[in-house]
Amino acid sequence: MRRDAKQFLTRLFQAAIDAARPALCVPPHLxxxxxxxxxxxxxxxxxxxxxxxxxxxxxxxxxxxxxxxxxxxxxxxxxxxxxxxxxxxxxxxxxxxxxxxxxxxxxxxxxxxxxxxxxxxxxxxxxxxxxxxxxxxxxxxxxxxxxxxxxxxxxxxxxxxxxxxxxxxxxxxxxxxxxxxxxxxxxxxxxxxxxxxxxxxxxxxxxxxxxxxxxxxxxxxxxxxxxxxxxxxxxxxxxxxxxxxxxxxxxxRPQDALLAAADVARAAGVTPVLLGDAIEGESREVGRVMAGIARSCVAHSHPAPGPCVLLSGGETSVTVRGQGRGGRNAEFLLALAVALNGDPRVAALAGDTDGIDGSEDNAGAFVGPESLGRAAALGVHAKALLADNDGYTFFAALDDLVMTGPTLTNVNDFRAILVEPD
Structure with missing residues (x-):
């Protein structure tokens, strides 16, 4: 990719969290x-x-x-x-x-x-x-x-x-x-x-x-x-x-967090595309849908040409059928990675703005074009872990968990998918 995707997406996530800090939003409403x-x-x-x-x-x-x-x-x-x-x-x-x-x-x-x-x-x-x-x-x-x-x-x-x-x-x-x-x-x-x-x-x-x-x-x-x-x-x-x-x-509101992240993206020369702050559904299904939108940006420049970042919020859910560790965002990202199959132009970060993804110690995770290949080289199989609701293990093996600790605020999940041009 043309930029350090992990660093860029982490900056967007931090901007989203900062926009919801109580020290900023409480005093005007007392x-x-x-x-x-x-x-x-x-x-x-x-x-x-x-x-x-x-x-x-x-x-x-x-x-x-x-x-x-x-x-x-x-x-x-x-x-x-x-x-x-x-x-x-x-x-x-x-x-x-x-x-x-x-x-x-x-x-x-x-x-x-x-x-x-x-x-x-x-x-x-x-x-x-x-x-x-x-x-x-x-x-x-x-x-x-x-x-x-x-x-x-x-x-x-x-x-x-x-x-x-x-x-x-x-x-x-x-x-x-x-x-x-x-x-x-x-x-x-x-x-x-x-x-x-x-x-x-x-x-x-x-x-x-x-x-x-x-x-x-x-x-x-x-x-x-x-x-x-x-x-x-x-x-x-x-x-x-x-x-x-x-x-x-x-x-x-979650929308405030997305708008703050959009401002940071725009300042970096990346077009923000806000897909909504109220997206619900099974995490893995939302991951597959978002992968399709990212591929559309690559193939058809729609809804925007690269470089662009797809921003969304809301609260997905996970129907637990396996025995693995992982929250909504880890499951979303693992399904996204499987669907993208290593597309070299797409990277993503997803996390809960409270700093805790479900009941684990991470806020979320990062996935890049090399993630599936790196995991396979370590003997970590994405599809098997996804079937076991074990996104945490996948991203922990790659050292790609996002660890913020408690942020002391909470406007729900934040998802950012970076799409670079060819």
Whole structure:
């Protein structure tokens, strides 16, 4: 290739992450201080860094508690940060959720609650509905994660088995004023989907949740099924009084990250082509489709001639059938590499902007024209590893994993495919 593709694509990824830093996007959206108390609560992979940004710019007294993923904490002095497990919840997350509900009890209309929400909050706010246990929630989460269900479907089920998600936190906060600041990590930026919408009305129903489980053949114990059939388990809907004093502000989106990367590409003389920030589907199928678009750029200069970079975001899914290691982005890239079969004009990088691809320690990976050949020389077979959902092993063997560590933000997956001219 004509340039150092790995270095160039890494610069684009870093620009995408930087555009979603809470220190940049939180301060402009802070509300005015109230007559009464200010309570800060929240959950998500960016919750701690969002809390630090609130502290740094808040003019008066405040207190609060936020919960984030292990390793994603940030230094704060007035807002307590609790770390818990993701994507399968644990006791720490359940205790934090209970404490958040206790913290917002007894508020008045003169008080203000600032709720900081980002991706991952659904697993981190683990407060089981009455009649359920943490073990029930853990088992269901694991089944959903392996099923191939998309994030909207997973959160539909989670909301209806929770004491805090799907608008129930807003019920607990009323009649205080509630301002929710959201860093979006979901296709479409729907506040009701991000972290399972703890402070917004829920348009999904118990029937929808049962349909998701049926669609993916997920069997649940009788006591869980009874909760899903009990009308009292329905989530709060639009028009309920608890939402009257609420405001929702989506302060950073996947599209913002793509636009930041596009600016860096343009400055380097590479044409950015934005394919969308809400792409969903099976990771390996998306990889094959993206390979076809890249080949079209090479053969027909469409949708753009090289040098160009195809940028996309969103959240794909993986139906786990093998025993390997690897997240959505590793699976996407391995399928892309197999489909491109060493095309000398194409390289790609994909990563999760939170710094963690699924449950592994990498953000994502890089693939270049030589990747398949290098792997074969090492006795590493791409197609076999793809069949075993083992993208991590493939890219680890090539030393092409992208390791950022926790970035303390999260606007979901970032994909960049560089196409050079002949």
């Amino acid at each position: 509300p005015a201080p109230p007559k009464g108390r200010t309570i800060v609560i929240g959950a998500g992979k960016a919750a701690a860094s969002m809390a630090a940004a609130v502290e740094a710019h808040w003019p008066g007294p405040l207190k609060g508690l936020v919960v984030t993923r292990y390793g994603h904490g940030a230094p704060t002095t007035r807002i307590e940060v609790v770390e818990a497990a993701h994507p399968v919840p644990d006791e720490a997350g359940m205790r934090a959720a209970t404490r958040i509900l206790d913290l917002v009890k007894g508020l008045t209309a003169d008080d203000l609650v600032i709720c900081l929400v980002s991706g991952g909050g659904s697993a981190l706010l683990a407060a089981p509905a009455p009649g359920l246990t943490l073990v029930d929630k853990q088992a269901l989460n694991r089944a959903l994660l392996r099923s191939g269900a998309d994030i909207t479907e997973m959160n539909c089920v989670r909301k209806h088995l929770s004491a805090i998600k799907g608008g129930r936190l807003a019920r607990a906060i009323a009649p205080a004023r509630l301002v929710t600041l959201i860093i979006s990590d979901v296709p479409g930026d729907d506040p009701a989907v991000i972290a399972s919408g703890p402070t917004v009305p829920d348009s999904t129903t118990l029937a929808d949740a049962r349909m998701v489980l049926a669609k993916y053949g997920i069997a649940v114990p009788p006591h869980v099924q009874s909760v899903l059939e009990d009308p009292a388990s329905e989530t709060p809907k639009a028009g309920e009084p608890c939402f009257a004093g609420t405001e929702v502000r989506v302060i950073s």
